[in-house]
Each structure stands twice: as C-alpha cells, then as structure tokens.
Amino acid sequence: MRTVDEHQRVVADLITARPAATVGLADAEGLVLAADVAAPMSLPVFDNSAMDGYAVHAEDVAGASESSPVTLPVAEDIPAGRVDSLTLAAGTAHRIMTGAPLPAGATAVVPVEATNAGIDAVEIRAASKPGQHVRHAGEDVTAGTTVLRSGQLVTPAALGLAAALGLRSLTVRPRLRVLVMSTGSELVSAGTELRPGQIYESNAIMLAAAVREAGADVVATPTSSDDVNQFRTVLEGYTGQADLIITTGGVSAGAYEVVKDAFGAGAVDFVKVAMQPGMPQGAGRIGAAGPATSGSAGTSIITLPGNPVSALVSFEVFVRPALRAAMGLATPNRPRRTAVLADDLTSPKGKRQFRRGVYDPEAGTVTTYGPPASHHLRWLASANCLLEIAEDITEVAAGEQVQLWDLS
Structure with a gap:
C-alpha cells in the first residue's frame, strides 16, 4: 500500500496555483499578494491637525496657562x-478640526479642551510646543516605499492602507475553483421522501464547506448515480470551470464503482493508502471529456472514499494542506499538539490511524470520541481534534502522550 506521506506528495503535486490576477479591493480580502505594493503617494498627504482645536504659532502661546491665558483673534x-x-498670520489663530489641513505658518495645535472654545476670539489656557498635535505629511508612509509584500495575506488593515493610498486593485493569487461531486445511486437530496435503500446526500455539502473553510471557491456540488455515462455527462457539464475536481464514492473494490469505471484506464491512479479511515484513494488528471490526452495537462482530480468520515478525514489529510499551500496561505497544516491520552486505544498494525477526539487544552488531555468506523459521522461532528497514531503503534495506554491535529 502507498503510505500517507507518499499520497500527500502525489496530491500536492496535482494541486497547483492559478496565475496571478489583478482584482478590485473588495475581491482581494483573504487572498495572498502576488506582487509587492509600493506607495504611489505619501501619508498623510498634507500636514493636518491631530485634534479638534486651534492652529497657532507656538511662540504666540508659549506663556499661556490657566492663570495667565493668552487671547488670540480667530x-x-x-x-x-x-x-x-x-x-x-502671527498673533492669530485658526479654529481647526481633526484631519483638516494645517495652514501655512502654523506650528502647533492647541486642543479645544485647553481653551474657552471661542469662535471670534479664543482664550488659550495651555502652552504648546512646536509640532504638538500636528500630523506631518509623509510621517506614516513615504511615496515609493514598499508597504505590502508579496506573500502577505490581504487583511482588512491591508485593504485600508491600499484604499488610503488611492489604489483600486491588487495583484493576488486567486482562489482555486473546486468542483465537489458525490456519486451513488442511493443518494437523494434533502426534502425528498426516502425510499427503501436510499440515503440523503451529505458528502458534497460537508466537503464544500471544508473547501470554503480552506480558502478556496466551490464551483458546484452535483451528484451522479452509479451509471458511468451519467457520471461523465455531469462532469462534462462543468468543463473548464474548475481547477480541481473532488469526488466521493465509487473508488472501492466492489461492483458499481463508477469513478474507477470511468477513469480506470490510467488517467487516475487508484490506490490503497495505509490509513484508517480512508484507505481507498485516487488522484490524477482528466481531460474535458475523460482521460487527459497526451500532452494535455487536463484537470486535477482527487477521488475520495464515500463513507462520510473517510471523506472528510481524507480531505483534511491530503487536500486541505495542498489547497492552502497552492494559494500561498499561511499554516497550510492544522496545528499539531501533544496531549496526554485519557483512555486506552488500539490501532491496526501497518496503518496510520486518525481517531476522532476531544482535546482539553487547559488540562492538556485528549479523549477518544466515538468508534473508529468510517460511518459514525455524529462523533466527528462533535470532535475538536484528530488523534494521529503512527503505523507501527497498535496500542496506546491512558496516560501516554499522543499527537493530535487541532480542528478547533
């Protein structure tokens, strides 16, 4: 069987960045800059007041105090x-508001709280030093300075700076576009009355949310039966719209494995990965209407197992880190923690096990949560971590330390 590390490398090689694009500021939030940003102008643009008050010549009010105020005409x-x-003019004052341009000749601003707030004439009750309460042009940003760096996440603060500099767009790494497709003749949409043998489709909803949480865009979430022709028809309907296709189901060893039947001629490499849950996996590139032709890059496709826990754990282990890395996002991997196991557990020899768990950061302990089987979705919905048990470990006793992935 392929190891987890080997399959992670295969998936990472298939999920690559889109070309850099220039987008409006409103569309750049949460993306990563693909080019440095140099300031086209200085900030502040002009000398301005940092307070509501009065612009003065500092020397005119050098002796002002509560007991000996200085009165100036406004x-x-x-x-x-x-x-x-x-x-x-010397010997006068201008009433000025915060952010207003400082008049030529003024060297300080007296806060209104240090005056009688006069309109025609003002009584200054405190001395001001030169430069006091004045924002000087260029003291924040000098024109030509690199203010944002390639590889930096576009945060609200970064957008505020870009807007303050008069920029209308930024060059970024675009979000990857992902098509999430569930397969299975037993699947029906919520709101439909179930017939014997049918279940509600959940994988596409779940994985689409995981894709968006990872920072990518979801193109659509179609469902196909186990008929190969229908599967191909649905897939072809989204030709050219996705950078990555994720399918669930149809990759095991039984009959009616629609994904394997559709791409079993070599376009997709179907393998067993030494892990639990999520052993059956597939990865490759396909063309617009099937296997990629010779010399054609095709579209990357990752085929995940159909059991919901297997599907989401597989996404966490293989797809999420590769997606985030391709988009240049920081911390592509979930935070890793070490915790003390609160209960005993067993793990299959030769497979890396990912068990659902509840991590208590204050106590530094983790408890396994629910059975290890891949259909127990209820337990995954309430877990806040995955315990990672190495391939060569078959038993871990309570009190021993374990590694976990923090999902919170």
Missing part, C-alpha cells in the same frame, strides 16, 4: 475637507 474656521490654501 481669523479662519478650517473643517476637514476644506481645499483652499490658508496662511496663519
């Missing part, structure tokens, strides 16, 4: 947004 009123150029 020559101008400067709200934020005033665009004409003003000059402050």
Whole structure:
C-alpha cells in the first residue's frame, strides 16, 4: 500500500496555483499578494491637525496657562475637507478640526479642551510646543516605499492602507475553483421522501464547506448515480470551470464503482493508502471529456472514499494542506499538539490511524470520541481534534502522550 506521506506528495503535486490576477479591493480580502505594493503617494498627504482645536504659532502661546491665558483673534474656521490654501498670520489663530489641513505658518495645535472654545476670539489656557498635535505629511508612509509584500495575506488593515493610498486593485493569487461531486445511486437530496435503500446526500455539502473553510471557491456540488455515462455527462457539464475536481464514492473494490469505471484506464491512479479511515484513494488528471490526452495537462482530480468520515478525514489529510499551500496561505497544516491520552486505544498494525477526539487544552488531555468506523459521522461532528497514531503503534495506554491535529 502507498503510505500517507507518499499520497500527500502525489496530491500536492496535482494541486497547483492559478496565475496571478489583478482584482478590485473588495475581491482581494483573504487572498495572498502576488506582487509587492509600493506607495504611489505619501501619508498623510498634507500636514493636518491631530485634534479638534486651534492652529497657532507656538511662540504666540508659549506663556499661556490657566492663570495667565493668552487671547488670540480667530481669523479662519478650517473643517476637514476644506481645499483652499490658508496662511496663519502671527498673533492669530485658526479654529481647526481633526484631519483638516494645517495652514501655512502654523506650528502647533492647541486642543479645544485647553481653551474657552471661542469662535471670534479664543482664550488659550495651555502652552504648546512646536509640532504638538500636528500630523506631518509623509510621517506614516513615504511615496515609493514598499508597504505590502508579496506573500502577505490581504487583511482588512491591508485593504485600508491600499484604499488610503488611492489604489483600486491588487495583484493576488486567486482562489482555486473546486468542483465537489458525490456519486451513488442511493443518494437523494434533502426534502425528498426516502425510499427503501436510499440515503440523503451529505458528502458534497460537508466537503464544500471544508473547501470554503480552506480558502478556496466551490464551483458546484452535483451528484451522479452509479451509471458511468451519467457520471461523465455531469462532469462534462462543468468543463473548464474548475481547477480541481473532488469526488466521493465509487473508488472501492466492489461492483458499481463508477469513478474507477470511468477513469480506470490510467488517467487516475487508484490506490490503497495505509490509513484508517480512508484507505481507498485516487488522484490524477482528466481531460474535458475523460482521460487527459497526451500532452494535455487536463484537470486535477482527487477521488475520495464515500463513507462520510473517510471523506472528510481524507480531505483534511491530503487536500486541505495542498489547497492552502497552492494559494500561498499561511499554516497550510492544522496545528499539531501533544496531549496526554485519557483512555486506552488500539490501532491496526501497518496503518496510520486518525481517531476522532476531544482535546482539553487547559488540562492538556485528549479523549477518544466515538468508534473508529468510517460511518459514525455524529462523533466527528462533535470532535475538536484528530488523534494521529503512527503505523507501527497498535496500542496506546491512558496516560501516554499522543499527537493530535487541532480542528478547533
């Protein structure tokens, strides 16, 4: 059987980045920059007031105090947004609001709290030093400075800076587009009355959420029966729309394995991976209407098992880290922790086991949660971690340390 590490490398090689693209600021949030950003202008753009108050010549109020105030005539009123150029004459003051442009000649701003808030004349009750409460042009950003780096996540703060610099777009790594497809003639949509032998489809909903949580986009979540022709027809309906196709079901060793039947001619490598759950796996590239032709890159496809726990655990182990790495997102892997096991567990020899668990970070302990079988979805829905048990370990006793993946 293929090892977990080997299959991780195969999947990672298939999931690659899209070319860099320039997008509007509103569409760049959460993406990774693909190019440095240099400031086209300085910030602040002009000298401005950091307070609501009065622009003055500092020397005119050097001796002002509560007991000996200085009274100055108010020559101008400067709200934020005033665009004409003003000059402050010695021995006068301009009433000024926060963010408003400082008049030429002014060297300080006296906060309104240190005055009588006069309109025609103002009583200054505190001295001001040169530069006090003044935001100088370029003190935050100098034009030409690199302010955002390639590889940096576009956060709300980064968007705010880009907008303040007058930028309308950023060059980023686009989100990968993923088609999530469930297979199985037994599957029906929620809201449909179940007939004997039918179950509600859940894998596509679950994996689509996992894809979005990983930072990628979901193209669609179609379902196909176990008929090969229908499977191919559904798949062809999304030609050119996805960078990656994820299927669930149809990859085991029995009859009616529609994915294996459709791509068993070599386009997809179907293997057994030494893990539990999730042993049957597949990965490869397909063309628009089937196996990729010679010399054609095709579309990457990852085929996951159909049992829901196997499908989601397989996504966590193989697909999620490769998706995030291809999009340049930090920490592609889930955080790894070491914890003390609270109960005994057994694991199959020769397979890496991923057990559902509940991790208590305050106590530093972890408890296995639910049976190991791959159809027990209830337990996975309430677990906050996966215990990773190595291939050569068959028993772990309570009190021993184990490795876990933090899903919280």
